[in-house]
Amino acid sequence: MPETIWVAIIAAVPPTLAAVAALWQAKRLSKPLADVNRAVNHRTEGQRTLIETVDHMAGDVAELRSALERHLAYHQITEEEEGLA
Numbered sequence: 001m002p003e004t005i006w007v008a009i010i011a012a013v014p015p016t017l018a019a020v021a022a023l024w025q026a027k028r029l030s031k032p033l034a035d036v037n038r039a040v041n042h043r044t045e046g047q048r049t050l051i052e053t054v055d056h057m058a059g060d061v062a063e064l065r066s067a068l069e070r071h072l073a074y075h076q077i078t079e080e081e082e083g084l085a
Helices: 001-038 050-084
Strands: none
Touching: none
């Protein structure tokens, strides 16, 4: 075999080893994440996950805040009109 092929083979070894090590590390780290996900999301079929519940609650709070601001604005306008009358 020509020298360039041997050089290419030798040069390819470190990146290949790094890729294998990264895959091994990712697989090793994914198990605890799956365990945490199962622990946090104890739910029956069809129920929201924790993050979905929090997202839904944040939307509800935003709607309540908007309704409160409209209500307060209504009373401010009403008081101004009564003061002018």
